[in-house]
Amino acid sequence: MQQPANPVATGTTFDAVYARLHQIAQRERKRLGARATLNTTALVHEAYLDLCKNTEPESIRNFYGYAARAMRNLLIDAARQRLAAKRGGQAHHTDLDAAARQASEHDAVQAIELDAALRELAAAEPRCAQVVELHYFAGLALEEVAKVLALSLRTTNRDWQFARAWLRHELTP
Amino acid sequence: MxxxxxxxxxxxxxxxxxxxxxxxxxxxxxxxxxxxxxxxxxxxxxxxxxxxxxxxxxxxxxxxxxEGLDVPPDRIGRCYGAFRLVRELGQGGQAVVYLGERADGAFKQAVAVKLLRRGLFSAQDLRGFRREREILARLDHPGIARLIDGGVGEDGVPYLVMDHVDGTRLDAWLQAKELGTSARLALFAALCAAVGAAHRQLIVHRDLKPSNVLVQADGMLKVLDFGIARLLDEEDAGANTELHMLTPGYAAPEQVRGEPAMPAADVHALGVILRQILTGQSPPQRAGASWPSWPDATPRELRWIIERATQADPGLRYRDAAELGEDIERYREQRPVHAHPPGRWYRTRKFVARHRGGVGASALLLLVALLGFGSALWQAHVAREQAQLARTQADRAIAVRDFVDRMFDAVRDGRGRGEEPSMRELVASAGHALLRAPPHDAAMAVDLASLFADLAEASGDLALADELATQATRTADAELAPDEPLRIGAHALLGFVASKRENYARAEAELRPALAALDRHGLRGRPLLRALEGLEAVETMRGDRSADIRLARRDIDERIAAFGADNPAVGTGYVNLGSALEGIEEYAGADAAYTQALAFALAHHGEHNVATAEAQCGLASTRWRSGRWRSALELFRACAARYQALQHAPTQSEVYSLTKWCVLEGWMLGAHTDEACSRADAASTRVFAGDRDYAGESLQRRASAMIERGADYAHAEQMLEQARALYGDGPLNAMRKGRVDQLRADLLLVRGAFAQARAMLPEAISDLRERPYKLQPLLAQAQLLFACSQAPGPGCTNDLRTQVEQAQAPLLAWHHPQMLQVQVLLARVDLADHPRAAITRLQSAIADAAQELPATHPRLLEASLWLAAAQAQAGDCDAARQERAGTLAEVHAAALDKHPLVAKAAAAMTERCAPVTH
Known part of the structure; x- marks a missing residue:
């Protein structure tokens, strides 16, 4: 049987995107300091340039799907680690630390709420959840989201409109 | 929620x-x-x-x-369980992997320590984690990297400790060595043996892919991360749709759907790996995408093996890795393999075989496939002149067929174990699959959504029909040109479904333009029939007699044109005409149309068919409304029995028939018989689950029967108030409210609360006039007239009497048993001053009603007692005494002395002929 030159070609995988994004985020974190806000769009863009140069449109679509999901996992994982650390309850803290820690825990809980709301949305309206993920977490404009998901802009807008209203309803106390 | x-x-x-x-x-x-x-x-x-x-x-x-994305703590040197981290080996989406060693140095053991990114947040999480870990720890095979330990570290991070395997990824290794097919197959057989060992212990890997298979320097193979996917996965509510744990291309369709992974899921991944190993092709990354075509050199038997291993239906794959390994061995030994050339007919045969005995469902499957196939082929036919277009359409025909086939995967998987899916379940399964994942091709998406909306409507699942039709129009509006037949058809269907859901405003808004467009483009067939049928319902609602009949007649013509005069579908046209005529109280015509429909149904479908039941129930309904109650009761019993014999989920028209039957029994026998009403309740609960209007109707039906029966009136009054509170807005509910108020007025009049009844009735009359039926408003008018005679007040105009007389004139010809109630009220108004008129009125009404009502019906006895009273008032004491004595004897015999209506009438004998002895 004829053997092709490269018997096992590998595509862009979720793990690869996650690892690369994580690396870039950590580097930026070191560079900018602990409390700076990173530009997620820029991170995703950089990872894109690293991983997806010269690839077919299909892998590019995959990439953004993975990147949005990876960014979401990255952030939610970070929030969970924070809560887990709290549970660990090691070391002594000053009052000032305690206040900061409380604020940080509050953020973490809010993030996990957002994640949970998205999961619930994904269970019933998976496409809506994808639109949110791509828009909020990969920083894509709705026009770009439409392209990535191969949807009409009209459909994307409708999904977005519903998803946003629902999230707002879920997350607003 | x-x-x-x-x-x-x-x-x-x-x-x-x-x-x-x-x-x-x-x-x-x-x-x-x-x-x-x-x-x-x-x-x-x-x-x-x-x-x-x-x-x-x-x-x-x-x-x-x-901000939480801090540089992770430097964990090198930290201990997890008995192991110390030495250096980082790699990062994945779910875990970071470190090289570890025994902290106590008791003996040298290189391990991989996996730190999970997810936390374990509850005691239940932790228990699940430990249980899984124990199961995996039992797995001991030279081809599988062992799980040595696991737990939660001091920092709260869950970890797993595994054999550290020093090897090369399968794909990279193959790339480096230039092995021949037989060496590759030997390696794959070893992989099957390892995975098969785990399958024997019912442990599934869940995430087999080349990067999880390492080849060591000695050429031995080790599978990593066995069952870890499950440990990593979060089993919360959303887990079913969380696809991030799955590797696209390798994961089996049932895993993508979120179903529990069985060994067959690993078989799927192994099949993909085998194809990769043999051909060098990468698996398609996107669901629904296909592989490149087979390289010519791939042996046929190996293709069959791979195709069998990667079947979408897990039941058609090899049972487990061992069975797949055996077929590979057979091939290597040049024996015939067990795998067959796969094909749709093979799969269909399999499916039919598994559902043997359930001819109906299987036939439906084929029907559905053919319908989809047929409509697409028809399009292909239309486009014959344009060769290019025709090719596209033919592609679509195949795509539609495959899509329909795929949509039934869930049913195949779930029902393969001997249970027969009902038509409703099949349609629901396919319909929901369509809603979840519509086909990419817009025309196909519209076509299929419309088809299944139609089928869902036919199976009585109106909510699903609505969702599908809505999706079809939405896609059509966004993607198709305005005059595209599919787009117009989708709107016609949406309007039709809206009419079935009693949303007449929406139905009309969809159907008028749709019908105009269909006519403009000369389009006929199913969409046109739906549009006509829906508009008929709108016109019936509106009471526009001529438009409705015109539509119904055109409906029949179209049916004859589309299917031929002798086709069962024409019978449906007669049902529609019957219901149109019934809707405008053209009962003779309706009776004829339904009779025709019933003859059609019996000739074409036989006794046991929905069409037969529908036509018969339609006839029953028409006779019920036109006052032929005895015949109606018999027909209702018969058609309800037909429905029951069919044993399928109740349809909307079945619910309507059952409720009418229940109401009729309530009126006729004065008793709320169990069968009719409990079946009506059960069916409407299934069809209109949670619908408040129907809950209200059920209460109202029970209260109405209680009134006839003379049971606890206070309770009946409460029930009616509850029912009224349940009804929403809209003309149908106005009619329902009007009817409730009329029944309440009945009770108020019995207990002498005339002013209250008088205040309530004018609104009830106008509510009842929302529908075209004439008898109920007349009854309410008679009630008002009577209330005014007892307690004059606002709303009691002088022409009330004239109005009632005019309204009742055309109805007298019906000899309707309910006219008895009207006549009793009018007679009581006349009793004091015009007893002779009252006598004539009552005698003729009693004679009519006695044709249809049981002889001891409380309303008949009540009317006879009022007749006696009128006779006494007129001075015919002998006649009065005779009438009264005879009636009272019947009252006693029927134990109706306490019936409030009867008791009231019995007490009304005026003193002129007293004393009366009997």
């Missing part, structure tokens, strides 16, 4: 309405107050300006999260 998809439907419907109409629409269509509030809040959120504080708030939330 209603499902999210339902909330979405409501939400989007309201968005299209003007602000002012939303609250009203919601109040009318959304029963649950919580759901209403939810949708209202969502609407408020949606109408807030874009980029408002909420979007900012989300951005801030996401921004804050990044």
């Amino acid at each position: 209603a499902p999210l998809s339902t909330l979405r439907r409501w939400f989007e419907h309201c968005l299209d309405l003007p602000d002012g109409e939303r609250a009203n629409w919601l109040a009318q269509h959304v029963g649950d107050a919580g759901d209403r509030a939810r949708v209202e809040r969502m609407l408020a959120a949606a109408t807030a300006p874009q980029g408002d504080s909420f979007d900012e708030e989300i951005s801030v939330r996401i921004g804050r999260l990044q």
Whole structure:
């Protein structure tokens, strides 16, 4: 049987995107300091340039799907680690630390709420959840989201409109 | 809470309405107050300006999260369980992997320590984690990397300790060595043996892929991360749709659907790996995408093996890795393999074989496939002149067929174990699959959604029909040209479904333009029939006699044109005509149309068929309304028995028939018989689950029967009040409210609360006039006239009497048993001053009603007692005494002395002929 030159070609995988994004985020974190806000769009863009140069449109679509999901996992994982650390309850803290820690825990809980709301949305309206993920977490404009998901802009807008209203309803106390 | 998809439907419907109409629409269509509030809040959120504080708030939330992306603590040197981390080996989406060694140095053991990114947040999480870990620890095979330990570290991070395997990824290794087919197959057989060992212990890997298979320097193979996918996965509610744990291309379809992974899921991944190993092709990354074609050199038997291993239906794959390994061995030994050339007929045969005995469902499957196939082929035919287009259409025909085939995967998987799916379940399964994942091709998406909306309507699942039809129009509007037949057809169907859901305004809004467009383009067939049928219902509602009949006749003509005069579908046309005529109280015509429909149904479908039951119930309904109660009762019993013999989920028209039957029994026997009413309740609960209007109707039916029976009137009054509170807005509910108020007025008149009844009745009359039926408003008018005679007051105009006389004139010819109630009321008005008129009135009404009612019906006895009273008032004491004595004897015999209506009439004998002895 004829053997092709490269018997096992590998595509862009979720793990690869996650690892690369994580690396870039950590580097930026070191560079900018602990409390700076990173530009997620820029991170995703950089990872894109690293991983997806010269690839077919299909892998590019995959990439953004993975990147949005990876960014979401990255952030939610970070929030969970924070809560887990709290549970660990090691070391002594000053009052000032305690206040900061409380604020940080509050953020973490809010993030996990957002994640949970998205999961619930994904269970019933998976496409809506994808639109949110791509828009909020990969920083894509709705026009770009439409392209990535191969949807009409009209459909994307409708999904977005519903998803946003629902999230707002879920997350607003 | 209603499902999210339902909330979405409501939400989007309201968005299209003007602000002012939303609250009203919601109040009318959304029963649950919580759901209403939810949708209202969502609407408020949606109408807030874009980029408002909420979007900012989300951005801030996401921004804050990044602060947690601290450089991870340097964990090198830390201990997890008995192991110390030595260096980082790699990062994955779910875990970071370190090289570890025994901390106590008791003996040298290199391990891989996996630190999970997810936390274990509850005691239950932790228990599940430990249980899984123990199961995996039992797995001991030279081809599988062992799980040595696992737990939660001091920092709260869950970890797993495994054999550290020093090897090369399978794909990279193959790339480096230039092995021949037989060496590759030997390696694959070893992989099957290792995975098969785990399958014997019912442990499934769940995430087999080349990067999880390492080849060591000695050429031995080790499988990593066995069962870890499950440990990593979060089993919360959303887990089913969480695809991130799955590797696209390798994961089996049932895993993608979120179903529990069985060994067959690993078989799927192994099949993909085998193809990769042999051909060098990469698996398609996207669901629905296909592999490149087979390289010519791939042996046929190996193709069969791979195709069998990667079947979409897990039941058609090899049972487990061992069985797949055996077929590979057979090939290597040049024996015939067990795998067959796969094909759709092979699969269909399999499916039919597994559902043997369930001819109906299997036939439906084929029917559905053929319908889809047929409509696409028809399109291909139309486009014959344009060769290019025809090719596209033919491709679509095949795609449609495959899609339909795929849609039944869930049914095959779930029902393969001997249970026969009902038609409703099959359609629901396919319909939901379509809603979840519509085909990419817009025309095909519209075509299929319309087809299944039609089937869902036929199977009685109106909510699903509505969702599918809505999706079809939405896609059609976004993607297809305005005069595209599919787009027009989708709107016709949506309108038709809306008419079935009694949303007549929406039905009309969809159907008028759809019918105009169909006519403009000369389009006939199914969409036209749907449009006609839906508009007929609209016109019936509106009471536009001529338009309705015109439509119904055209409907029959179209059916004859489309199917031929001798086709069963024409019978449906007669049912529609019958219902149109019945709707405008043209009972002779309706009777003839239904009789025709019944003859058609019996000739074409036989006794046991929905069409036969529907036609018969239609006839029953017409006779019921026109006052031929005895015949109606018999027909209702017969058609209800037919429905029951069919043993399928109740349809809407079945519910209507059962409720009419129940009402009729309530009236005729004065008793709320169990069968009719309990079946009506059960069926309407299934078809209109949670619908408040139907809950109200059920209460109303029971109260109405209680009135006839003379049971606890106080309780009946309460039930009627409850029923009224349940009804929403709209003309149908106006009619229902009118009827409730009329029944309440009945009770008020019995207990002498005339002013109260008088105050309530004018509105009831106008409510009852919302529908074309003439008898109920007449009854309410007679009640008002009587209340006014007892307690004059506002609303008691002088011409009331004339109005009642005029309204009743055309109805007298019907000899309707309910006219008895009208005549009793009028006779009581006349009793004091015109007893002779009262006598004539009562005698003729009693004679009519006695034809249809049982001889001891309380209404008959009541009327006879009033007749005696009128005779006494007129001075015919002998006749009065005789009438009274005879009636009272019957009252005693029937134990109706305490019936309030009867008792009241019995007490009314005036003193002129007293004393009366008997």
